Amino acid sequence: MIIQGQVRNPNTSVATDGVSYDALQGKQGELIVSDLHGKYFTQSYRGNLFVMNVTATAIPVTTTTAPTFALWNPQGNMKLANIVKLSLGYVVTTSTAGNILWSYQLGVGANVGTAAPITAYAAGTATNLNIGSGVVTTMKPGIATITLTAAGTVLRATGFSQLVTTPATAYLPWVTWNDEPDGTLIVPPGCIIYLTASVATASTYTCSMVWEEVPL
Amino acid sequence: MIIQGKVNAPTNVSGTDGVSYDVLQGKSQELIVSALHGKYFTQAYRGNVFIGTTAAAGVTPPIFSNANETFGIWNYAGSGVLAVPISCQIGYVSGTAAPGNFLYSYLTGMGSSLGTPITAFTAVNPVNAYLGAGNTAKVKFAPATITLSAAAAALTAIVKTMGVSQMTTTAASTTAPMWIAREDFDGMIVIPPNTLFMVASNVASATICDITLVWEEVPI
Numbered sequence: 001m002i003i004q005g006q007v008r009n010p011n012t013s014v015a016t017d018g019v020s021y022d023a024l025q026g027k028q029g030e031l032i033v034s035d036l037h038g039k040y041f042t043q044s045y046r047g048n049l050f051v052m053n054v055t056a057t058a059i060p061v062t063t064t065t066a067p068t069f070a071l072w073n074p075q076g077n078m079k080l081a082n083i084v085k086l087s088l089g090y091v092v093t094t095s096t097a098g099n100i101l102w103s104y105q106l107g108v109g110a111n112v113g114t115a116a117p118i119t120a121y122a123a124g125t126a127t128n129l130n131i132g133s134g135v136v137t138t139m140k141p142g143i144a145t146i147t148l149t150a151a152g153t154v155l156r157a158t159g160f161s162q163l164v165t166t167p168a169t170a171y172l173p174w175v176t177w178n179d180e181p182d183g184t185l186i187v188p189p190g191c192i193i194y195l196t197a198s199v200a201t202a203s204t205y206t207c208s209m210v211w212e213e214v215p216l
Numbered sequence: 217m218i219i220q221g222k223v224n225a226p227t228n229v230s231g232t233d234g235v236s237y238d239v240l241q242g243k244s245q246e247l248i249v250s251a252l253h254g255k256y257f258t259q260a261y262r263g264n265v266f267i268g269t270t271a272a273a274g275v276t277p278p279i280f281s282n283a284n285e286t287f288g289i290w291n292y293a294g295s296g297v298l299a300v301p302i303s304c305q306i307g308y309v310s311g312t313a314a315p316g317n318f319l320y321s322y323l324t325g326m327g328s329s330l331g332t333p334i335t336a337f338t339a340v341n342p343v344n345a346y347l348g349a350g351n352t353a354k355v356k357f358a359p360a361t362i363t364l365s366a367a368a369a370a371l372t373a374i375v376k377t378m379g380v381s382q383m384t385t386t387a388a389s390t391t392a393p394m395w396i397a398r399e400d401f402d403g404m405i406v407i408p409p410n411t412l413f414m415v416a417s418n419v420a421s422a423t424i425c426d427i428t429l430v431w432e433e434v435p436i
Contacts, residue, residue: 002238003219007231010252027230029240030248031221035255037432038403041300045434049404053374055418084404087379089317091418127375130406131413132324167315170383171390174308174397178379206317206418208376210404 005031040084043212047135049084050126050211054143056091056204062103062196063151069207070142070194072121073187074110079138079213081187086195088160088177089206092167098199100160100177102185105152108192118192120147129210138213139187146194154196155185162203189216221247256302256345259432263350265302266342267430268357274309274424275360280321280416283369285362287427288414290337291407292328295354297433299407304415306380306397307426313382316419318397320375320405323368326412333368334412336361345430354433355407362414375405375413382423409436 005023010032015021024032043049057068073081088100108117124141128134158179165172187193195207221239226248231237240248259265268289275286291299306318326334338361344350364372380397407413415427 001217001220002222004236004238006234006236008233022236023239024252025231025237025239026250028226029224029231029237030226030250031239032252033249034251034253034258036258037300037434038255038302038401041403041406041434044300044404044406045298051376053376055374087377087399088381089319089377089379089418090315090381090383091317092315127373129375129404130408131322131375131411132408133406165383167383171385171392172383173385173392173395174306174380174382176378176380176395176397176399178399206319206374206377208319208374208379210376 040212044129047128047130047133048213049129050137050213051129052124052126052141052209054124054207057144057207058204059100059195059197059201061200062101062154062198064196065148065151067146067148067194067196068144070146070192071187071209071211072108072118072140072142072192073189074140075190076110077138077189078216080216081139081211082183082214083181083185083187084210084212086158086179087208091204091206093203094166095162095164095203096199096201097163098197098201100158101196101198102155102158102193103152103196104155104191104193105148106191108190117149118147119149120145122146256432260345263344263346265345265430265432266353267345267428268342268359269428270359270426272426274426276311276424277318277415277417277421279418279420280319280374280414281369281372283364283366285364285414285416286360288358288362288412289407289429289431290326290334290356290358290412291409292326292356293410294328295409296436297354298436299355299413300403300432300434301401301405302430302432303398303400304378305428309424309426310387311423312386313384314419314422315383316417316421317381318378318415318417320378321372321414321416322375323372323412324410326410333365334362335365336363355431
C-alpha cells in the first residue's frame, strides 16, 4: 500500500488529540515531519550510545606508532562503531602550532600480540550514555599506552587548529572544539581509529569520543 | 500493512493544495521528508521542555570533583521521567579565567532526599519552554548550590568535555572577537532517575559564568 498525505498549508488551528488526520505533504510530495526527540535519543535510550574519556593527554604526530586516544573495533565483532561526536578541551601547557586529525588502520585483528599490528593496548573505559544502563560496549576504547607495529593513515582533519599559545599570557576568547561526523565516520571490525596531530601537541586535552554501535 | 511511497525525482511542479500525492521516496527507498517546526517544537508545545539558568550574576564552575558544585539537575529516584539534555550554553560574566575546559559530570545512586550523598541542593523552578504554560518539571534544578558528601564528591565522574576551553583572559585588557560556548546534545545523553548531572570544569575555572541547560522530560 502506498501511503499518501495531502498537500496543503499547515493548519491554522491546532489538531485535536485522539483524532486522525491526513498527513501533511509539501509541494514536492515530500512528507512533512517534526522530530520528537534529538537525533540520537532512540539509540541512547536503547543503550547503544557510548562515551570514552581521557582527562588529560597530549596528541602525537600523524606518523606515530603510539596513539594516546583510540577506539578499536575488534575483528569478529558483529557491530560497527559510528562516530557521533569528538570533543576536546584544553588542560595545560603551551601549545604547538598545528591541527588535530583522525588517523586509522585496517586489518588490526582482535587481539594484542607480539607480532600483531597492535602490540600493546591500555584499555580505557566506555560509559553507556543511557547512564546506568547495563548494556556494555563491544568496542575497545584505548588510552596511552597504545603501541602499533606500523603507523596508520590520516583519514581526515577534525578542523581543530591552534597556534603557539601560552596559557598564562594568552588573552583569547573561549574556544569550542566539537567534531560531529554525522554518519560519515564508520569504524568496521578489524579497524582502529585514533587522534593524531600535524605536529605533536605539547598541550594536553580532555578528550571525549561518543559513538553508537550498529549491527553489521 | 506495509507503508510505501514512490521513488521519484522531486517534482518540478508544485503540488496543488487539497490534493493527495504518493509520498516521495529516494533512490535508497528512504522516505523524503521536510521538517515543519524546529526539532524540539512538539516537546516544547506539549510542555515537556525546561530551561534552567543561573541568576544573571552567574556562578563560578568549580572542578568537577569538588564537594560544592554550582549547577546541576537532580533526577531523583522515583521521578518517573528521564531527563534528556538538549543544549548547554555558557556565557562569560566576569573574572580572569584559569586555563582549562568545561565539562559535564555525574553521579548515580543519588536517591530522592537530602542527607547523604547530597547534603544540600538549593532547588529553583526551571522555566517551561512553553512560556507561561506547560508542565511543572519533575527533575530538580539547582543554579548555584549543590553540596555533596566528601565520599560522593570523590566518586564524581566525567560524562564528557563540553569541548569549550578558556585561556587566561582578563576582560579589561583582552581584545578578542566575540565567541559562542554552546553544545547541542541531540539526544545523546539520557539521565535516569537516581542521577545527578552537573556542569563543571576540569579545574576551578575562576570565571564567573551564566549557564543555561535545556532539557526535555520523557516518560520512562
